[in-house]
Amino acid sequence: MEPDARDRLLAVIADISPRVIACSGGIDSMLLATLASRQNAAATTVAHAISPAVPVDATLRLRDWAAREGWRLEIVVSGEFDSEDYLSNPVNRCYYCKSKLYDSLSRIGNTVGEGATVMSGANTDDLGEYRPGLHAAKEFSVRHPYIEAGVDKSTIRKIARELSLPFAEIPASPCLASRLYTGTRVTVQRLRAVEESEEMIRRLAGIEVVRCRIREDAMFIEVSAADRFRITQSLLHKVERAATRDGLSLRAVHLDAQPYRPGRAFVGAP
Structure with a gap:
């Protein structure tokens, strides 16, 4: 990490006051909120949206x-489940979700101080990917301190380790809707099945990074090549029972033929 990376980041944060930080509970936004609050608690409001899509x-x-x-x-309850555009799960689903979120956070900003700015935990790694949520952020004048300071994901983890923060090593875990293949409708049942299945696999198989993806009426379990042997037939049966407990109809639960790869369910990005 460059010696002045944290200083650059703190300088950007200090320039944004008052501020409302969108915090998902992942390492990126948790570190941002920690730095901002420790720097100037009076100028900092942290906002977290609860939703069936949030673990x-x-x-x-x-x-x-x-x-x-x-x-x-x-x-806050950001209300993305009120949007048919979101529920239909198009390739730009994140745009509709973030639009709802930033609208809610902008309203909070209006109550905490004149000129309050919404901040996100997007980092420079996100610029190399298709991120429709960034388009929504632009529409709401959201600022991204990590991007402005030139900070990437690895640097975020290094700063968190230097500060001995307890969440420094938590694995990335995007919203549960990211487990549904593009075009597979977002439902509470499907998201609950994903969350319970992944929790079961982590607990019973000791696998830290796992994705249970749903494509229409089938679930595909993705783990690293090194962890594949841990997914036994017995475990697959247990996962299927847990996933269908609330009435979700699944034709089958499979161990995916391919090892885990981020974003596999995201189909059709330009």
Whole structure:
């Protein structure tokens, strides 16, 4: 990491005041909120959206850390499930979700101080990918301190380690809707099945990074090549029972023929 990476980041954050930070409970936004609040708590509001697409453990982790750090925390329901554009799960689904989120956070900004700016945890690695959520951010004048300071994901982890933050090593875990193949409708049942299945595999097989992706009426489990042997037939049966407990109809639960790859369910990006 460049010696002045953290200083550059803190300078960008200091330039944004007052600020509302969109915090998902992942390492990127958690570190950003921690730095901003420690720098100037009075100017910082942390906002977290609860939704069937947000993993429960992310919300619990954020609430616990917010209490320890004394954050001014606002919990919002961003309302993406009210949008048919979102539920139909097009390739730009994230645009509709982020539009709802940033609209809610902008309203919070109007209550915490004149000129309050919404901040996100997007980093420079995101610029090399198709990220429709960044288009929504632009429409709401959201600022991205990591991008402005030239900070990537590996640097975020290094800063978190230097500060001995307890979430420095948590694996990436995008929203649960990212587990549904493009065109597969977003439903609460499907998201709950994904969350429960992944939690079961982590607990019973000891696999840290796992994705349970749904394509129409089948679930495909993705793990690394090194972890494939841990997915036994017995475990597949247990996952299927857990995934269908709430009435979700699944034709089958498979161990994917290919090892885990980020973004595999994201089909048709330009």
